Structure formats: C-alpha cells, structure tokens
Amino acid sequence: MAAKYDLTHLIAPQLDRHLVFPLLEFLQERGFYPEEDLLKAKIELLNHTNMVDYAMDIHKSLYRSEDVPQEMMERRTEVVGRLKALEEGAAPLITFLQNPNAVQELRADKQYNLQILNDRYQIGPEQIEALYQYAKFQFECGNYSGAADYLYQYRALCTNAERSLSALWGKLAAEILMQNWDTALDELNRLKEIIDSKNFSSPLNQVQNRIWLMHWSLFIFFNHDSGRTHIIDLFNQDKYLNAIQTNAPHLLRYLATAFIVNKRRRPQFKDFIKIIQQEQYSYEDPITEFLSCVYVNYDFDGAQKKMSECEEALLNDPFLGKRVEEENFSSVPLRDEFLENARLFIFETYCRIHQRIDMNVLAEKLNLNYEEAERWVVNLIRTSKLEAKIDTESGTILMEPDHTNVYEQLIDHTKALSGRTYKLVSQLMDHAQPQSAR
Numbered sequence: 001m002a003a004k005y006d007l008t009h010l011i012a013p014q015l016d017r018h019l020v021f022p023l024l025e026f027l028q029e030r031g032f033y034p035e036e037d038l039l040k041a042k043i044e045l046l047n048h049t050n051m052v053d054y055a056m057d058i059h060k061s062l063y064r065s066e067d068v069p070q071e072m073m074e075r076r077t078e079v080v081g082r083l084k085a086l087e088e089g090a091a092p093l094i095t096f097l098q099n100p101n102a103v104q105e106l107r108a109d110k111q112y113n114l115q116i117l118n119d120r121y122q123i124g125p126e127q128i129e130a131l132y133q134y135a136k137f138q139f140e141c142g143n144y145s146g147a148a149d150y151l152y153q154y155r156a157l158c159t160n161a162e163r164s165l166s167a168l169w170g171k172l173a174a175e176i177l178m179q180n181w182d183t184a185l186d187e188l189n190r191l192k193e194i195i196d197s198k199n200f201s202s203p204l205n206q207v208q209n210r211i212w213l214m215h216w217s218l219f220i221f222f223n224h225d226s227g228r229t230h231i232i233d234l235f236n237q238d239k240y241l242n243a244i245q246t247n248a249p250h251l252l253r254y255l256a257t258a259f260i261v262n263k264r265r266r267p268q269f270k271d272f273i274k275i276i277q278q279e280q281y282s283y284e285d286p287i288t289e290f291l292s293c294v295y296v297n298y299d300f301d302g303a304q305k306k307m308s309e310c311e312e313a314l315l316n317d318p319f320l321g322k323r324v325e326e327e328n329f330s331s332v333p334l335r336d337e338f339l340e341n342a343r344l345f346i347f348e349t350y351c352r353i354h355q356r357i358d359m360n361v362l363a364e365k366l367n368l369n370y371e372e373a374e375r376w377v378v379n380l381i382r383t384s385k386l387e388a389k390i391d392t393e394s395g396t397i398l399m400e401p402d403h404t405n406v407y408e409q410l411i412d413h414t415k416a417l418s419g420r421t422y423k424l425v426s427q428l429m430d431h432a433q434p435q436s437a438r
C-alpha cells in the first residue's frame with residue numbers, strides 16, 4: 001500500500017511533461033504500480049512530445065512485438081520534416097551565432113544588437129522568432145542541451161516579455177533535466193524575480209506561476225547542496241505559503257521535511273507549526289501529522305506511530321527517497337536524518353511538558369536502550385545547563401519546577417547534535433559519573 005502516500009497525481013499536472021518522466025521512472029523502479037500501466041503512461045506522455053523513437057521503443061517492449069502503430073510511423077515522418085523546416089528557418093541566425101567574429105560585434109545593449117543584426121545581416125524579428133521555435137522543438141525532441149543554448153541566446157535578443165518568460169521556463173526545465181543544479185537554481189531565481197515583480201500580469205496568473213515554480217523547484221532543492229535552506233526561504237514566504245495553503249497543500253510535505261532535517265530552521269519553525277495546526281484537518285500527510293502530534297496535540301504515542309508512516313512516505317517519494325550507494329550498502333540519507341531529528345523533537349517537547357520523566361518511558365520513545373538514554377540526558381543536562389536532576393535510584397528525570405525556558409535551551413543544544421556527535425558523546429560518557437546534574 002505504498003502508493004497511498006504517492007503524490008505524483010497531484011504534482012504531475014503542475015510540471016512540464018518532460019519533468020514528469022523522471023517521476024514515472026522512479027515509480028517504475030519502486031514497483032508499486034503495475035509495470036504495464038507505467039509503460040502505457042510513458043507512451044501517453046511521449047506521444048505529446050517529439051520523442052517518437054523513444055515511444056516506439058517502449059511500445060515494442062510493452063507489446064513484445066517489432067510492429068508499431070501506423071500513427072507512430074506517420075508522426076515520426078512529420079516530426080523529422082518539421083525539424084528540417086525549423087532548422088532552415090533558424091539557420092541565418094544560428095550561422096551568425098556560430099561565427100565568433102560576427103558575435104564579437106555584439107554589445108550589452110539589446111537595441112544596438114538588434115540594429116546590427118538587421119542592418120548588416122538581414123536578420124529581423126522573423127528569424128529571431130524562428131530561433132525560438134527551433135529551440136522549443138529541440139526541447140520537445142529531448143535535446144535539452146541544444147534547447148538550453150538556443151533559448152539562452154533567444155532571450156538575449158527577445159523584446160517580447162511574454163515570450164522571454166516562456167523561454168526562461170524552457171531553459172529552467174532543460175537545466176533540471178540535465179541535472180545542472182547550480183545553473184537551474186540561477187534560472188529559478190531569475191524566474192522568481194520576474195514573477196514577483198509588480199507589473200507581472202494578473203494576480204491569478206501570478207499565483208499559478210508561483211505554484212508551478214514551487215513544483216519545479218523540488219527537483220533542484222532536493223538535489224542541490226544548499227537546497228534544504230533554499231526551499232524554506234522560498235516556500236515559507238507569505239505569498240508562496242498562501243499559494244500552498246489555498247492551492248497546493250501537498251507541498252507542505254516538502255516544507256515540513258525541510259524544516260525537520262534543517263538544523264538552521266528556527267525561528268521560522270514556530271510560525272510554521274501554526275500553519276500545520278491550521279491545516280491539520282484539511283490535508284493529511286504522515287509528515288505534517290507527525291508535527292501535529294508532537295507540537296500541537298502532544299500525542300507522543302501518535303508521534304511514534306507516525307514515524308514509521310513518515311519513513312514509508314519518504315522512501316516512496318521521488319524527491320525525498322533518493323538512495324545513495326555507500327560501500328555496497330544503499331542508504332537514504334534524508335530518511336536517516338529525518339528519523340534522527342524526529343526523535344529529538346519528541347524529546348524536546350516531552351521535557352517541556354513533563355516535570356517527572358521516567359527514564360524507561362523516555363528510552364522507549366527515543367528508541368534507545370536505558371543506558372543510552374541515560375547518557376544522552378546526562379549530556380544534555382551538562383551542556384545545555386538544563387534545570388534538571390537525574391534520580392538514578394528511581395530512574396527518573398526531575399525537571400526543576402520553573403523550567404519555562406527548557407525548550408529554548410534544548411533547541412539551542414540539539415541544533416548541534418547529530419548522530420555522530422551522539423555516538424562520540426556516549427563513548428566519552430562511559431568515563432563520566434552518570435548520576436547528577438547542574
């Protein structure tokens with residue numbers, strides 16, 4: 001029942017067709033939909049692009065036959081013919097762009113360049129438009145590098161804001177598909193600036209563009225090294241957060257995950273919990289429900305249960321479940337970090353609301369054995385100046401009556417705490433006296 005948490009049906013409509021392809025590949029790898037259905041979905045997707053040969057290959061393997069439908073053959077002839085025509089139309093400008101001496105005449109001034117092109121090379125709006133059409137067609141053929149180059153050059157000469165915008169979307173998609181994460185992030189920011197500008201079309205259109213941008217950005221944010229910070233910076237802005245709440249609440253999964261795995265998440269995290277609270281009855285997702293359990297309902301048993309659902313959801317999410325091969329061992333780094341931080345969240349909150357904590361209960365909630373839990377708490381008490389004592393005889397932690405700022409102290413402390421430091425700490429603590437505190 002892993003498909004239960006799958007968001008592809010909500011995400012795909014907000015993506016360019018070509019971007020849906022990696023999602024289908026992921027689903028196929030995970031194998032939780034029938035292979036045949038996925039192959040049919042791929043053919044359907046490809047039939048709306050110019051990747052005819054690819055569609056034919058899949059058709060052959062799906063039906064185990066060398067024969068392909070007549071309309072696929074006809075489509076192929078049509079695509080080849082059209083490509084040739086577009087190539088001819090774009091040839092004058094492309095020839096110019098491939099000539100280093102000619103290109104040297106260009107300056108950082110668009111009007112000047114258009115003038116030069118027109119006066120000396122007889123290249124006008126018609127030829128510039130042809131470059132766009134050719135680039136777009138190349139993209140549809142799956143030639144993303146060719147498309148990216150021509151779209152870039154087109155934008156340098158384009159005077160129509162709308163066209164320039166659509167060229168930028170195309171460039172972004174191409175960079176994502178080539179997995180050029182740095183360049184893709186630059187294009188994303190460029191696009192965001194245009195979408196957020198005051199003169200950007202109608203408010204409704206603006207919201208729709210923000211929604212597209214956020215969906216496309218998932219590829220970048222869960223692949224780029226600093227993506228987990230960038231996603232919070234983008235999604236957590238009022239305008240974007242409003243768009244999520246009204247039109248795309250499933251995106252909360254990604255923002256929530258970023259908050260949980262991001263050590264630099266505070267103080268926006270507290271405000272985000274308010275959003276989770278507002279949305280807790282309108283959108284169901286193990287990851288947002290986990291946060292509700294811990295921070296809204298203080299339901300620790302519920303939180304513990306949600307953790308395993310979260311794990312399943314993460315593993316089966318194309319953006320979050322990416323595996324990394326490490327010495328014959330395949331791990332999912334984001335899942336590992338998520339679970340570790342989720343435990344810390346439970347502990348932080350548990351300490352905040354209990355004055356007397358049974359070490360056995362705590363150990364169970366943290367999935368640690370008694371000794372590990374004890375060492376861990378001793379360390380927390382020492383390093384975070386936590387107002388608490390451990391009574392080793394009864395196996396309880398006693399929080400000082402007035403511990404209003406425990407939460408802040410723990411947050412500051414646990415920010416720096418990762419699995420590795422924890423292991424190190426437990427080794428050190430073997431030599432310490434695990435009885436007391438302050």
Ligand SMILES: *[C@@H]1O[C@H](CO)[C@@H](O)[C@H](O)[C@H]1NC(C)=O
Nearest residue numbers: 138143144145146147149150
């Ligand atoms: C992709 O496009 C570029 C630019 O048009 C072209 O040089 C290249 O041959 C194309 N590649 C393929 C595989 O068609």
Ligand SMILES: *[C@@H]1O[C@H](CO)[C@@H](O)[C@H](O)[C@H]1NC(C)=O
Nearest residue numbers: 161162194197198199200201
């Ligand atoms: C908005 O204004 C800027 C600067 O005036 C201009 O460069 C840009 O093309 C305009 N955008 C649209 C969509 O009209």
Ligand SMILES: *[C@@H]1O[C@H](CO)[C@@H](O)[C@H](O)[C@H]1NC(C)=O
Nearest residue numbers: 324325326327328329330331
């Ligand atoms: C990984 O697998 C290869 C071949 O199965 C083996 O030779 C190698 O020792 C393994 N490496 C580790 C770190 O287990």
